[in-house]
Amino acid sequence: MVDMNVVSEFLTAAEAGDINALKGYLQQGVDINSQNKRKRTAILLAAMNDQLETVKFLIQEGADIDLQDQICLNPFLYGCINGKLELVKMMLQANTDLERLTRFGGVGIHPASEKGFVEVVRELVTTTDINVNHTNICGWTPLIEAILLNDGGEKQQEIVRLLVEHGADTQLVDQYGVTPLAMAREKGFTEIEKILLEAGAK
Known part of the structure; x- marks a missing residue:
């Protein structure tokens, strides 16, 4: 079982776009799809902070791009809601699930x-x-x-x-x-x- 503090640090690294730190945490066995209390994954946090290189890295490492947080956001839906064309294109290339629903x-x-x-x-x-x-x-x-x-x-x-x-x-x-x-x-x-x-x- 990975320490929750380590998971928290992993998610913070994703927010900050620190790919080297993320590599280290993944080597320690942190689950790439770990979620915080709001059910946000590393790839969603990276997407929400415009860390597109980090998003790309996490896709390559096998992150689940379709997991949704407490308010139904995932990287694709976040991109659609906020007009982030590059992020949307990235998610489409990674075969995001187009049928996932927003909170409405x-x-x-x-x-x-x-x-x-x-x-x-x-x-x-x-x-x-x-x-x-x-x-x-x-x-x-x-x-x-x-x-x-x-x-x-x-x-x-x-x-x-x-x-x-x-x-x-x-x-x-x-x-x-x-x-x-x-x-x-x-x-x-x-x-x-x-x-x-x-x-x-x-």
Whole structure:
């Protein structure tokens, strides 16, 4: 049994991006997937601190990239939520599980669509088969989030365009039966309304 203090030091080294220290701890037998009280692993802590070389090292050493913490974060979902394109690409290359859910029951493209992270959304729709029509616990698809939870500006317009071009169903309604088109109209998002109408929305 490895001492908990050693595990704590291992996780701190991951946060700091100290790869040499991590190598030493792994040689001592520390479990690469050890978690702190918040269930955060070394690779998640490295990801959250932009230590991408350390993330790469831990992937090579066999870290479980899909383990989630108490609030459902793993490196891929953290990257999607925070617009970290390089991290997202790294996780996709390592075959991250695209079906892991956020604490709101969405897949990675939900928060990226909501928050206006165009490049992350583009990466996901063009290089993966992530479910662009997944419905979260609020009854929202990524398309609905892109309309409902942001300002309708150029980034959101581009995200709506990307989503409909890659299979987003414009007829999927929220839990109250409201369509994406009705939402766009209600918010006065005329550019998004146009994109939806061109995509055949009713």
